[in-house]
Amino acid sequence: MLAKKNTNHKTNNHNTYNHENDAACGLHCIKINDISVKAGEQVIIDKVDLHIHCGKVTAIIGRNGAGKTTLIKAILGEIKHSGHIEFMDLKDKTMGNLKIGYVPQYVNIEKNTPMSVYDLFAGYVSNTPVFFKKSKKIYEFIKEQLSTFDAGDLIDKRACDLSGGELQRVLLAIAITPIPNLLLLDEPASGIDRNGMELFYNNIQKLKDNYDLAMIVISHDFEFVRKYADHVILLDKTILKEGSFEEVRQCEDFKKVFGGRLDGYSI
Amino acid sequence: MGTLYEIMEKLLPFSWIEYNFMKNALLAIIIITPLFGILGTMVVNNRMAFFSDALGHSALTGIAVGTIFGISDTNISMVLYAIIFALLLNFIKRRKTLSTDTVISVFSSFSMAIGLMILSRGGNFSRYSSLLLGDILSITVREIGLLCIIFLITLAYWFLSFNRLHSVGVNVSLARSKNIKSSLMEDSFSILIALIVMLSIKWIGILIINALLILPAAASRNIASNMREYHLFSVLIAIFSGINGLILSYYMGTATGPTVVIIAAILFFITLFLNPTKSK
Numbered sequence: 001m002l003a004k005k006n007t008n009h010k011t012n013n014h015n016t017y018n019h020e021n022d023a024a025c026g027l028h029c030i031k032i033n034d035i036s037v038k039a040g041e042q043v044i045i046d047k048v049d050l051h052i053h054c055g056k057v058t059a060i061i062g063r064n065g066a067g068k069t070t071l072i073k074a075i076l077g078e079i080k081h082s083g084h085i086e087f088m089d090l091k092d093k094t095m096g097n098l099k100i101g102y103v104p105q106y107v108n109i110e111k112n113t114p115m116s117v118y119d120l121f122a123g124y125v126s127n128t129p130v131f132f133k134k135s136k137k138i139y140e141f142i143k144e145q146l147s148t149f150d151a152g153d154l155i156d157k158r159a160c161d162l163s164g165g166e167l168q169r170v171l172l173a174i175a176i177t178p179i180p181n182l183l184l185l186d187e188p189a190s191g192i193d194r195n196g197m198e199l200f201y202n203n204i205q206k207l208k209d210n211y212d213l214a215m216i217v218i219s220h221d222f223e224f225v226r227k228y229a230d231h232v233i234l235l236d237k238t239i240l241k242e243g244s245f246e247e248v249r250q251c252e253d254f255k256k257v258f259g260g261r262l263d264g265y266s267i
Numbered sequence: 268m269g270t271l272y273e274i275m276e277k278l279l280p281f282s283w284i285e286y287n288f289m290k291n292a293l294l295a296i297i298i299i300t301p302l303f304g305i306l307g308t309m310v311v312n313n314r315m316a317f318f319s320d321a322l323g324h325s326a327l328t329g330i331a332v333g334t335i336f337g338i339s340d341t342n343i344s345m346v347l348y349a350i351i352f353a354l355l356l357n358f359i360k361r362r363k364t365l366s367t368d369t370v371i372s373v374f375s376s377f378s379m380a381i382g383l384m385i386l387s388r389g390g391n392f393s394r395y396s397s398l399l400l401g402d403i404l405s406i407t408v409r410e411i412g413l414l415c416i417i418f419l420i421t422l423a424y425w426f427l428s429f430n431r432l433h434s435v436g437v438n439v440s441l442a443r444s445k446n447i448k449s450s451l452m453e454d455s456f457s458i459l460i461a462l463i464v465m466l467s468i469k470w471i472g473i474l475i476i477n478a479l480l481i482l483p484a485a486a487s488r489n490i491a492s493n494m495r496e497y498h499l500f501s502v503l504i505a506i507f508s509g510i511n512g513l514i515l516s517y518y519m520g521t522a523t524g525p526t527v528v529i530i531a532a533i534l535f536f537i538t539l540f541l542n543p544t545k546s547k
Contacts, residue, residue, distance in 0.1 A: 078443050102444035107437060112542075113312065114491035120437060122430070124445050129429040131308070131498040158492055174441070184444075 027090040028054040030098065030182055030214055034083035037067070037074050044070050045081070046238040052214045052231075054181065057204065059229035060218045061248075063257050066236040068218045069105065072184050075216070076102060087181060101180030101213075103171045105187045109160045117151075117170055118142060120159045124174055145173045149203050165196025172203060176211065183207070185217045189224065204228055268408055283517045291411060292403045292523070296509040298414045299467050300479075300527075302421055304505030306460060307484030308497055309429075313436035317368055318356065319460055320477040321375035325352045326468045327395065328382030335385065342413075342466060349461035352378060357453055401472025401524045403513070417466055424459055432456055433494070472524040479524075482531035483508065489538035504534050 032050035036043065045067045052058055060068050074081040087098035109115070119130045121142045128135045139155070146152045149169040154162065162170065168188060175183060189197055201224060207215065208228070219225050225232055225245055232248045234241045240253040248254055275290050283289050310319050326345050329352075333344025352374070359370050386392050434442040435449045442449050460480075468476055487500035512527030519526070 073440065076440060076444055078440055100444050102441055104438050104441050107441070109437070112488050114488055114493055114497035115312075115433075115437075116493040119433070119494040123434040123437070124430075124442075126430065129426050130433065131429055131494045132426070134495065171441075175444070 028096070028181060028212070028214070029088050029090060031086040031088065032075060032083070033086065035071065035074055035081050035085075036083060037070055037079055037081045043237060045074060047083075048235070048239055050216075050233070052182070052216065054212050054214045055208065056230040057208060057215045057217060057228050058231045058233060059225045059245075060216060060233045060235050061220070061222075061225060062235040062240075068235055069186055071235065072102075072186050072216070072218065075182075075184060076100060096181070098182060099178070099180040101175035101183040103168070103175045103183070103185045103188055106191060107167065107171065109167075111160055113158070113160045115159050117146070117154050117157055117159055117162070120170065121146070121155075121174055121177075125177055145177050146170065148176075148206070149173050150199065163193075163196070164191035165193060165199065168192055168196065168200060169203065176207070176213070179211055179213060181213055183213050183215045185215065187218050187220065189219065189221050201228065281514075283514065288404045288406075289513075289517065291406050291408065292513055293510070294411050295403055295406045295414060295470060296513050296527075297506065298411065298418050299470070300483075300505040300509035301502045302414075302418055302463060303467075303479050304483045304487075304502035305421065305425060305498060306463060307480045307482075307505070308487070308501050309432055309436065309456065310460065310480055311484040311488065312433070313456075315460075316477070316481050317371050318353075318457070319464065319480055321356070321371045322349055322353055322457075322461055323464050323468065323473055323476045324375055324379050325349050325382070326398065326465060326473055327386060328352075328378045329465065330395065330398075331382040331385035345465040345468070346462055349465045350458050353457040353461045354454060357450070357457055361450065398469065399472055399474050400522050401468065401470050401475075403470040403523045406470055413466060417463055421459060421463065424455070428452065428455070470524075471527075472522075475524045475528045478528045479505070479531065482528065482535055486531065486535040486538045489535070489542045504531065504538075508534060 030050075030052045032048065032052070035045060035048045035050075037045040048071060050058070060071065062068055070079060073079040075085065085098060087096045089096050118134065118139060122128070122130045122135075122138055125142070126135060126138045128138065143152050143155050146155055146169075149172055151166065151169040151173060154166055154170060159167065159170070168191075172188075189200060192200060204215070204217075204224075205228065207213065217224075217229070219229075222245075229245060232243065232245045233239055234248050234251070234254055234257070236253075236257065241248050241251045271294075272287065272290050275293070276284055284293070310316060325348060329345035329348030330341050332348055333339075333341060336344070338344040356371060356374060359365075359374070360367050365373075383392070386395055431442070431447045432452050434445065434447055435452045439449045442452075464476055464480070471479055483501045483505035484497075486504050487497050491497040491500050508527050508531035512530050513523055515521075515530070516523040516526040
């Protein structure tokens with residue numbers, strides 16, 4: 001269970017295939033083929049195809065109710081869907097087992113819940129029951145994982161006392177332990193203040209630079225999308241338009257959905 | 268059993284311990300209350316208080332359905348019915364067509380009405396009214412043995428699956444992304460609650476069994492800051508309320524169940540007052 005960071009030596013192995021970042025080899029590809037979701041007669045997601053490479057950030061944008069979260073949950077396997085997901089290693093053409101990391105939109109932790117960040121984290125990575133004893137080894141391991149996102153000193157705090165940004169960083173650390181092939185982030189910036197946002201963007205960049213994984217991010221924040229997304233998808237039940245942010249921004253559908261909302265952004 | 272009785276008499280130089288029914292009751296309390304203290308932590312965390320309440324109420328229906336099918340052992344009919352009832356509730360809850368509390372409310376009232384209708388046929392309901400209050404003083408040695416087995420099952424379950432159960436309680440989608448089978452965890456935990464509630468309902472009583480499940484954990488939440496403290500305080504509060512409730516009820520001539528619950532409730536209010544984070 002304790003998958004240590006192994007990106008460093010991977011980097012060296014694949015230097016020859018280097019794309020724009022060091023850690024991602026660019027040779028893992030995830031094909032999401034023909035995903036559709038229906039609720040009774042109503043079609044929520046209609047035949048979505050996605051093709052994603054490691055080291056890339058794919059941003060999904062769209063109006064409220066466009067099915068963004070549903071698509072993420074379908075990829076997670078939580079919602080019944082048609083179509084299938086393939087994970088391929090282009091190096092040796094083998095099909096791998098796709099490991100997915102997930103950062104939820106929000107986690108509802110009631111006030112007064114007696115759960116420290118250690119408890120929360122250890123629940124996912126340890127077999128030692130967290131009510132029974134605190135394992136020194138796992139404590140150190142978790143602390144190290146948390147420090148990736150400058151959250152090491154949160155380990156003994158109660159999870160319900162954390163700010164939105166702090167909880168976000170903890171969840172991010174949980175999502176990449178062990179390191180997944182695909183990281184799904186559902187509106188990760190909601191509930192974070194301006195300062196936390198800055199830190200969060202840095203963390204996304206950190207993930208891009210240091211880990212061999214692909215990211216799908218649902219976002220309403222065009223500043224983020226413009227700066228960090230390699231590929232942008234405008235979704236409304238199905239893919240209306242995809243490409244770079246500039247390309248998507250120019251299309252009619254984008255203007256229809258977001259209208260004047262862009263004025264606030266200096267693009 | 269004889270030697271255990273002797274030890275208890277030596278250790279506890281009180282007049283009430285001379286009666287064998289009090290010794291049995293004390294043993295039963297010592298087994299049941301920590302069990303409830305442990306289970307309560309996750310019932311409260313996973314917001315299942317209403318669910319366990321409905322489960323307790325289904326005991327009467329279990330007995331009623333048992334009489335129709337000619338099952339003479341009420342333990343078996345209660346447990347079977349409660350498990351089916353719990354799994355059905357979980358199944359409907361997951362379809363997400365109605366909110367959880369509505370689903371539980373509808374099914375709980377429906378099920379209880381069926382039970383009451385069957386049991387009240389011919390004006391015989393008074394035979395079952397002892398179940399409402401419970402009577403721990405009537406517990407037998409064999410039944411204490413049964414509680415011991417349940418106790419061991421619960422401990423084993425807790426050690427093997429607590430982390431996963433806890434993760435499902437935090438966020439289902441997140442747990443699923445970590446390959447935790449959320450439905451399996453929910454169902455197995457529900458079955459465990461059904462088993463324990465049904466096998467102790469005769470001694471605690473339908474009306475207050477949920478209080479005993481919820482109060483120690485709720486009181487513990489007021490003062491605990493992590494999972495280890497949460498469990499420790501919850502178990503201690505449960506045992507303390509149980510033993511003192513039993514002794515107090517002996518001297519005051521009251522029913523044991525409600526006396527235990529009152530002590531637990533008082534502890535809840537004390538801890539609420541002590542709550543270290545409230546001052547922030």
